[in-house]
Amino acid sequence: MKNWARLRKKLVIPGILVLLVAMLLAGCGGGKTGSQKGAPDSQQSAREKIIRISEANVPNIDPGVGSDYASSIALANLYDTLVFPSHDGTLKPWLATDWKTSSDGLTWTFNLRHGVKFHNGDELTAEDVVFSMQRMLTLGEGYGYLFTDVVKEVKALDNYTVQFTLKKTFGPFLSTLVRLYILNKDQVMANIKPGPYGKMGDYGKDWLITNDAGSGPYMVKELKKQEHLYAVKFDHYWGGWDQDAPDSFKIIGTTSPSTIRTLMTRRELEITDQWQTKEALEALDRIPGVGVNAAFTGTILNIMFNTKKAPTDDVHFRKALAYAFDYDTVVDKLFPGSRKAKGPVSSVLPGFNPNLTPYERNLEKARAELAKSKYASRLDEYPVELAWVAEVPDEEKIALLLQSNAAELGIKVNVVKVPWLSFVDQVAKPENTPNASTVFVSPHYSEAGSILESRYHSKSTGTWEQCEWLKNAEIDAAIEDAISTLDTNKRFEKYRAIQEKIVDLAPTIWAFDQAEKRAYQEEYVVWPAADLIKQGKPVTSVMGYMFYFREFKVYPNKVPK
Amino acid sequence: MKLHSYLLRRLLLSIFVLVGLSIVIFIIARVVPGDPARMALGPRAPQFAVDALREEMHLDKPLVAQYYYWIKGVATGDLGRSLVTKRGVLEDIMEFLPATMELVMVSAIFVIVFSILFGTLAARYKDKWVDSVIRIMAYTGVAVPSFVLAVLFVLIFGYLWPVIPALGRLSAGVQPPVSITGLLTIDSLLTGDFPVFWDALKHLFLPALALAIGPIFQEARIIRSAMTDNMGKDYVAAAVGYGIPNHIIMGKYLLKPSLIPAVSVMGLDIASLMGNAFLVEVIFNWPGISRYGMEAMLRKDLNAISAVIIVFGLIFVLVNILVDLIVAYLDPRIRLGGKL
Numbered sequence: 017m018k019n020w021a022r023l024r025k026k027l028v029i030p031g032i033l034v035l036l037v038a039m040l041l042a043g044c045g046g047g048k049t050g051s052q053k054g055a056p057d058s059q060q061s062a063r064e065k066i067i068r069i070s071e072a073n074v075p076n077i078d079p080g081v082g083s084d085y086a087s088s089i090a091l092a093n094l095y096d097t098l099v100f101p102s103h104d105g106t107l108k109p110w111l112a113t114d115w116k117t118s119s120d121g122l123t124w125t126f127n128l129r130h131g132v133k134f135h136n137g138d139e140l141t142a143e144d145v146v147f148s149m150q151r152m153l154t155l156g157e158g159y160g161y162l163f164t165d166v167v168k169e170v171k172a173l174d175n176y177t178v179q180f181t182l183k184k185t186f187g188p189f190l191s192t193l194v195r196l197y198i199l200n201k202d203q204v205m206a207n208i209k210p211g212p213y214g215k216m217g218d219y220g221k222d223w224l225i226t227n228d229a230g231s232g233p234y235m236v237k238e239l240k241k242q243e244h245l246y247a248v249k250f251d252h253y254w255g256g257w258d259q260d261a262p263d264s265f266k267i268i269g270t271t272s273p274s275t276i277r278t279l280m281t282r283r284e285l286e287i288t289d290q291w292q293t294k295e296a297l298e299a300l301d302r303i304p305g306v307g308v309n310a311a312f313t314g315t316i317l318n319i320m321f322n323t324k325k326a327p328t329d330d331v332h333f334r335k336a337l338a339y340a341f342d343y344d345t346v347v348d349k350l351f352p353g354s355r356k357a358k359g360p361v362s363s364v365l366p367g368f369n370p371n372l373t374p375y376e377r378n379l380e381k382a383r384a385e386l387a388k389s390k391y392a393s394r395l396d397e398y399p400v401e402l403a404w405v406a407e408v409p410d411e412e413k414i415a416l417l418l419q420s421n422a423a424e425l426g427i428k429v430n431v432v433k434v435p436w437l438s439f440v441d442q443v444a445k446p447e448n449t450p451n452a453s454t455v456f457v458s459p460h461y462s463e464a465g466s467i468l469e470s471r472y473h474s475k476s477t478g479t480w481e482q483c484e485w486l487k488n489a490e491i492d493a494a495i496e497d498a499i500s501t502l503d504t505n506k507r508f509e510k511y512r513a514i515q516e517k518i519v520d521l522a523p524t525i526w527a528f529d530q531a532e533k534r535a536y537q538e539e540y541v542v543w544p545a546a547d548l549i550k551q552g553k554p555v556t557s558v559m560g561y562m563f564y565f566r567e568f569k570v571y572p573n574k575v576p577k
Numbered sequence: 578m579k580l581h582s583y584l585l586r587r588l589l590l591s592i593f594v595l596v597g598l599s600i601v602i603f604i605i606a607r608v609v610p611g612d613p614a615r616m617a618l619g620p621r622a623p624q625f626a627v628d629a630l631r632e633e634m635h636l637d638k639p640l641v642a643q644y645y646y647w648i649k650g651v652a653t654g655d656l657g658r659s660l661v662t663k664r665g666v667l668e669d670i671m672e673f674l675p676a677t678m679e680l681v682m683v684s685a686i687f688v689i690v691f692s693i694l695f696g697t698l699a700a701r702y703k704d705k706w707v708d709s710v711i712r713i714m715a716y717t718g719v720a721v722p723s724f725v726l727a728v729l730f731v732l733i734f735g736y737l738w739p740v741i742p743a744l745g746r747l748s749a750g751v752q753p754p755v756s757i758t759g760l761l762t763i764d765s766l767l768t769g770d771f772p773v774f775w776d777a778l779k780h781l782f783l784p785a786l787a788l789a790i791g792p793i794f795q796e797a798r799i800i801r802s803a804m805t806d807n808m809g810k811d812y813v814a815a816a817v818g819y820g821i822p823n824h825i826i827m828g829k830y831l832l833k834p835s836l837i838p839a840v841s842v843m844g845l846d847i848a849s850l851m852g853n854a855f856l857v858e859v860i861f862n863w864p865g866i867s868r869y870g871m872e873a874m875l876r877k878d879l880n881a882i883s884a885v886i887i888v889f890g891l892i893f894v895l896v897n898i899l900v901d902l903i904v905a906y907l908d909p910r911i912r913l914g915g916k917l
Contacts, residue, residue: 073661073872081663083619156626157618164623212633225664241662242673242864242872243745270862274728275744278735284749407875437877441610460621470621479620 065263065570067541069287069563070276074269075245076158077236078224079197080151083158085290086267088560090245093265095197095230098126098145099190101462101558103548105366107190111140111198111231121185121502128176132254134200135228135235142172147201149180151219159195162460166192185500187507191461194558200229233257233566234265244268253566260542260569280306280535283575287536287543287563293410294352297533305539305576309546310353310531314362314467314557315458317411319402319418319525320483322453324446327398332389334522337400337452338375339382340421346528350413353533357526359519360471361511364529364557367464369512372519374526379424386425399428403442403450406435411454414527418452444478446485453483456530462558464511465499472518484523491517539576542569587901591894598890599651599883603644606882612636613877617660633658634879647883657880661872666884669869674888675759676746677854677865680788682760683781685847687789688796692839693832695793696800700835701827703805711801715794724856727787731860734783742780744862751776784861788853792846796839803835837907844900848893 075090076082082091100110112126132140149170152160166189169181182189204220207227211218220229226239233255234247248264249257270276271289273296279285280300288300301308321328321337328334347354358374361367391398402418404411412433419429432450434442443449459466469476473495476482491514498510518524536543545555545562555562614630615622631637634657635646650657656666699711735743746761747753754764754773761777807813808831816826851867858868866885873881 076663078663156623156629160626161619161621161623164625212629222664225662240864241669242868243862268862270859272860272862274731274735274860275862278731278743281736282739437609437611437616440616441612476620481620 063572063575065260065572066266067262067264067286067565067568067570068266068268068279068284070268070270070279070285070289072269072271072289072291074239074241074243075267076225077228077239077245078221079148079158079199079230080155080160080219081158081221081224085559086245086269087158089563090247090267090560091197092232092560092563093234093565094228094232094236094247095199096132096140096232097196097198098128098193101191101194101556101561103545103553103555105364105462105554105556107194111145115190117502121187121500122182124180124182124189125173126178126180128178129254130176132231133252134203134231135250136200136203137252138200138202140198140200140231141175142178143175144198144201145178145196146170146172147204148199149196151199151204151216152196154213154216155219155221162192162195185502187499187501187504188461188463188465191463191466194561195461198231200231203229237264242269255566257566258569260571262565262568262570265565276300277303280537283537285537286541286570288534290532290534292533292535297535300535303535305537306535307538307546308533308535309543309549310533311545311549311555311562312355312362312364312529312557313458313532313555313559313562314365314462315456315530315532316357316360316362316467317414317454317456317527317530318471319414319527320453320455321523321525322446322449322451322483322485323521323523324485324487325449325451327389327391327395328400328451330389330391331522332385333391335375336382336386336389336425337418337422337427338522338525339378339385340425340427341375341418341525341527342377342421343375343528344377345417346414350417351410351528351530353531354528355531357529359515359526360524361464361467361515362459362529362557364554365459365462365464365467367508367511369464369515371512372515374519375522377421382425386427395426395428399430400451401432402429402452402454403432403434403439404454405439406433408456414454418525440480443480443483446477449483449485454527455480455483457481458559459557462556464508464515465495468495468511468514468518469499472514472523486521486523488521491521537575540571540574542571544568583905584898584902587898591898594894595887595890599648599887600644602883602886603647604640606877606879607640607643609877611877613660613879616877647880651884651887656884659873659881660878661876661881666880669881670866670884670888671759673864673866673869676863677851677858677867679760679762680781680784680854680858680863680865681847681850683785684789684792684850687785688792688843688847688850691789691793692796692800692843693836695797696804696835696839697827697832699797699801700804700808700831701823703801708801711794711797715798718790718794719798721791723787723791723853724860726790727784727857727860730783730787741782742776743783744780746777746780746863747773748776748780784857784863787857787861788850791853792843792850795846796843799839799842800835803838804831807831807835833907837904840903840907841900844896844903848896851889851892 071086073086075086077090077094079091079095096111098110098112099107102108111129111132113129115124115126117124128142134140149167152163153167156164166182166186167180168183172178207223208217208220209222213219228236233250233253235250237248238246245267271291273292276288276292277299281303297308300306321334323329343356347356359372386392402415404415415431419431422429457471460470470481472486472491474487474492477485477487494514498507498514501507501510544567548555614627614634614636618626618630635643654667659666659669662669695711699708702708731743734741742748751773753761754768754770757764757767762774765774765777813826813831816830854865854867855871858865870885873885
């Protein structure tokens with residue numbers, strides 16, 4: 017009896033510990049009830065015809081404000097535009113059934129589709145188009161910059177005809193209209209609050225943070241900041257519906273690799289963001305039913321040379337580095353799946369010049385160029401400062417590669433890691449801009465002119481998009497002339513000539529054409545753009561439109577167990 | 578000194594601390610490179626829009642004037658607009674703070690309960706295997722940062738062994754209760770929605786544990802050490818001599834004085850749970866104020882950065898006052914104004 021009492025005493029503490037550990041591991045949260053409840057949740061959500069995609073942030077769904085990737089996806093699905101970007105690079109009639117241009121290219125008249133309904137049942141008319149453009153011009157935020165320098169006036173000629181008058185001839189005007197999302201004027205006006213825009217108050221900005229006033233295939237059901245945007249099918253969409261199209265979509269604002277992997281495994285995410293590392297993508301690829309899609313959307317990784325600072329102010333010095341750089345290692349080993357860039361413009365952009373002779377690694381040529389440089393005999397005095405953006409760790413690989421390549425020529429490259437905020441500040445002045453900077457740049461609209469203007473026209477100096485400080489009057493004039501050319505073929509010809517000139521000036525090493533990689537549930541989701549890529553066909557480079565969910569198909573019965 | 582005058586003095590001092598903090602944060606947030614208006618609107622935004630935003634945010638004025646406008650706004654409850662979410666910062670904080678508070682509160686409960694339990698057990702079984710096990714757990718628990726634990730938990734419980742939800746505040750398809758306090762567990766209890774309560778509780782478990790493990794073991798070690806010190810004191814020997822049972826000596830006479838050193842550290846630790854929550858919230862996809870603050874810092878969202886840090890400062894100050902009150906309660910010399 018006494019022994020039993022002693023034993024019991026001895027067992028009490030270990031017993032408590034065991035109990036605690038059990039509670040920690042399962043009892044407290046897991047348990048039978050927990051797992052039983054958890055299972056139907058994921059099964060139920062998998063049974064829905066839904067596309068869930070992760071992005072770096074929850075979108076800004078105000079068409080006058082949002083312009084990042086997540087916002088561009090949301091806007092393409094919540095709103096309609098006058099024209100729609102096809103995967104082959106052309107534009108097809110959408111809200112506008114047809115259009116005509118005046119001979120001087122300054123007046124554009126669009127006839128609108130009849131009977132298009134907004135989500136609240138109102139009919140879409142020319143007044144709504146006028147309102148949407150005027151709002152863009154007044155706010156100047158988001159994609160407004162595409163229009164503020166171009167559009168002078170917009171007016172409704174009647175209920176179904178709208179006319180734009182431009183300040184100057186602008187060839188790619190039609191291409192930029194894929195960013196003019198049409199808002200329901202009455203609905204926005206009914207929701208304005210006091211604000212800085214006179215009688216327009218806040219122009220509905222506050223209301224449009226969490227609501228939409230669109231006519232697109234999906235409408236907002238819930239927008240939770242920091243969590244997600246959840247949108248459901250608009251049954252009365254003028255374009256109609258395929259029976260397998262997703263009933264809803266969700267844009268989830270997270271890129272945390274462990275979160276993404278968990279969600280993909282549980283089939284609670286259909287498409288991942290493009291920010292997953294190579295290793296994370298490999299792990300995702302191993303999940304049964306998950307594949308990785310690599311799309312070229314016009315983004316190039318540039319090593320931008322400051323042409324106003326020694327020694328990169330010397331064209332021969334720049335060419336020497338361009339010939340020394342090991343492009344093959346980049347596409348084969350560092351960024352598998354990407355491809356060599358031929359010049360300043362990605363090959364997926366209409367207006368790209370396929371006949372360019374790109375720089376290839378050739379140490380003989382590199383040495384020959386270096387010999388012509390005024391710094392050839394004084395390389396020790398002129399080390400090259402190469403900055404990479406701290407928030408994009410992959411850029412360091414490129415910086416180190418150039419450092420080692422340059423060393424073969426006797427050029428010293430000092431690699432510096434710079435946080436994005438400091439970088440943006442630094443490149444505002446030529447004297448503070450590093451000799452070389454690694455920066456990814458994407459086009460603003462789907463044409464070579466977009467990249468040429470934002471990367472090499474003098475007006476973009478001082479921004480992170482042009483750390484070259486090229487300031488070349490001849491190039492400026494050529495770009496302005498090209499983008500004001502109405503005839504598409506002639507415009508593209510001019511773009512091609514400019515690309516040749518820029519390649520000859522070697523202001524940049526175009527390190528590679530970036531493949532935007534995303535893992536997705538290929539077993540039960542049909543993603544039209546991914547299918548086109550598999551067939552070797554091009555897909556749209558207009559950001560967001562690869563995720564036009566109305567054309568997707570979801571087969572819940574094929575969800576792997 | 579009477580308790581209420583002591584409290585009053587602490588509160589007044591706290592106001593000075595907060596004003597000082599506001600000045601420091603205000604300056605730091607503004608000297609960090611990058612034009613917030615330009616960053617908010619993008620590199621291609623027309624100058625007129627950037628200028629308008631700069632004017633709206635008073636960025637075109639000298640720093641002193643900027644501070645004046647900002648502090649005036651804070652005093653009237655207007656914390657300005659967030660450049661990222663495009664709405665009032667106060668509105669953002671009201672939405673995101675409860676999620677973090679709920680997480681921190683559950684973590685704090687874990688810290689208090691388990692640190693006392695482990696500390697007492699370790700002291701009671703000093704140098705026995707129980708003590709050794711707790712010591713090993715403590716070394717591991719203190720050494721591994723909470724965000725590493727968070728990643729491990731998500732991978733283990735979200736991926737390999739999905740017995741407990743690892744992401745978000747509620748399961749997919751579960752409707753949150755009507756917002757009363759913003760704390761899902763409390764709101765669901767108030768509205769009598771027990772399935773939602775249970776779901777919210779399950780979601781809280783892993784992130785709260787990831788945050789709590791470090792402090793639990795740090796406190797446990799402090800409690801153990803205080804208790805073993807006190808065990809050698811005369812009053813304990815006297816109690817043993819009187820034949821008072823061990824568990825009463827431990828629970829009634831030893832625990833209370835031994836908690837004093839732990840409580841001060843515990844208070845600070847609980848307040849720092851909010852800071853640790855930054856990465857944990859990102860990993861668990863937890864829509865709290867820490868995650869909001871982190872995004873604000875990455876995108877130079879001036880008003881949001883300042884507001885989040887002031888809120889954190891306020892919480893630190895309040896927790897410190899609370900800790901002092903608890904210590905005063907535990908230690909009669911402080912409560913009764915005695916000299917130490």
